[in-house]
Amino acid sequence: xxxxxxxxxxxxxxxxxxxxxxxxxxxxxxxxxxxxxxxxxxxxxxxxxxxxxxxxxxxxxxxxxxxxxxxxxxxxxxxxxxxxxxxxxxxxxxxxxxxxxxxxxxxxxxxxxxxxxxxxxxxxxxxxxxxxxxxxxxxxxxxxxxxxxxxxxxxxxxxxxxxxxxxxxxxxxxxxxxxxxxxxxxxxxxxxxxxxxxxxxxxxxxxxxxxxxxxxxxxxxxxxxxxxxxxxxxxxxxxxxxxxxxxxxxxxxxxxxxxxxxxxxxxxxxxxxxxxxxxxxxxxxxxxxxxxxxxxxxxxxxxxxxxxxxxxxxxxxxxxxxxxxxxxx
Numbered sequence: 001x002x003x004x005x006x007x008x009x010x011x012x013x014x015x016x017x018x019x020x021x022x023x024x025x026x027x028x029x030x031x032x033x034x035x036x037x038x039x040x041x042x043x044x045x046x047x048x049x050x051x052x053x054x055x056x057x058x059x060x061x062x063x064x065x066x067x068x069x070x071x072x073x074x075x076x077x078x079x080x081x082x083x084x085x086x087x088x089x090x091x092x093x094x095x096x097x098x099x100x101x102x103x104x105x106x107x108x109x110x111x112x113x114x115x116x117x118x119x120x121x122x123x124x125x126x127x128x129x130x131x132x133x134x135x136x137x138x139x140x141x142x143x144x145x146x147x148x149x150x151x152x153x154x155x156x157x158x159x160x161x162x163x164x165x166x167x168x169x170x171x172x173x174x175x176x177x178x179x180x181x182x183x184x185x186x187x188x189x190x191x192x193x194x195x196x197x198x199x200x201x202x203x204x205x206x207x208x209x210x211x212x213x214x215x216x217x218x219x220x221x222x223x224x225x226x227x228x229x230x231x232x233x234x235x236x237x238x239x240x241x242x243x244x245x246x247x248x249x250x251x252x253x254x255x256x257x258x259x260x261x262x263x264x265x266x267x268x269x270x271x272x273x274x275x276x277x278x279x280x281x282x283x284x285x286x287x288x289x290x291x292x293x294x295x296x297x298x299x300x301x302x303x304x305x306x307x308x309x310x311x312x313x314x315x316x317x318x319x320x321x322x323x324x325x326x327x328x329x
Contacts, residue, residue: 058195059161076252116245151190169240182325222293238302
């Protein structure tokens with residue numbers, strides 16, 4: 001009986017001493033089919049800790065929540081911002097430099113940053129249903145000026161990183177003429193969803209023939225559903241890229257543990273999970289080749305990516321521009 005009591009006491013102490021890493025991220029990352037559950041299980045085996053994922057709707061909503069919580073945030077790490085938001089995130093004063101040597105990372109343009117660590121990337125694209133669309137748009141211009149009866153679901157740039165990506169893609173191609181482009185495109189927009197999950201859900205339910213997503217999205221359907229019905233349209237102007245990143249909060253309860261997670265994040269144990277759960281391209285080497293479906297995906301001939309300082313300086317003005325265009329009769 002004494003031995004049992006001692007064992008229970010030791011177990012209780014060990015449990016009490018176990019560290020917790022709180023990671024704010026987006027909902028699809030921690031969904032049942034997302035990378036979160038596998039990442040949690042794999043990292044917890046290495047850290048003698050508990051990973052607590054906290055989900056918000058999307059990446060822009062994640063930054064908004066951190067701004068609202070400020071120094072009182074419970075987050076140790078933020079995972080799910082992207083390079084478009086890096087300057088704005090740094091300006092909050094909530095993040096600190098990671099201090100890591102990250103030679104393993106290989107993303108287009110060789111992106112690197114002293115505060116934020118890339119963990120995956122993907123090019124944005126219009127994904128369409130081949131069963132109902134025989135002639136998808138072949139350029140952003142064709143999307144903007146095409147048949148308004150063929151609708152698309154997009155994401156809100158105020159809350160969603162894909163929504164912001166579309167805003168920046170249109171601005172990259174149309175420049176000062178972006179408001180006119182939006183005024184035409186709005187006739188094709190069935191809905192503006194708060195995040196990617198809601199928009200893509202409408203698409204897969206057959207409520208809309210096109211959705212704003214990624215060139216990698218069809219790989220999910222090919223691998224998991226054994227169908228090539230859903231495809232990404234290749235745009236002649238090129239495609240805007242998203243590089244997703246994670247960073248440590250200054251108020252993290254255990255910064256060393258947070259750094260250990262970032263190092264784990266660019267290891268094969270994490271990167272192997274990304275292609276077939278987050279359905280994005282890995283940011284570092286994996287231990288095995290990508291599924292054959294990835295060889296069938298659209299390969300953009302040109303990549304757009306604005307500097308995060310430019311985005312931070314203009315994001316609100318461009319969103320206001322978008323809102324004005326979308327509200328015009």
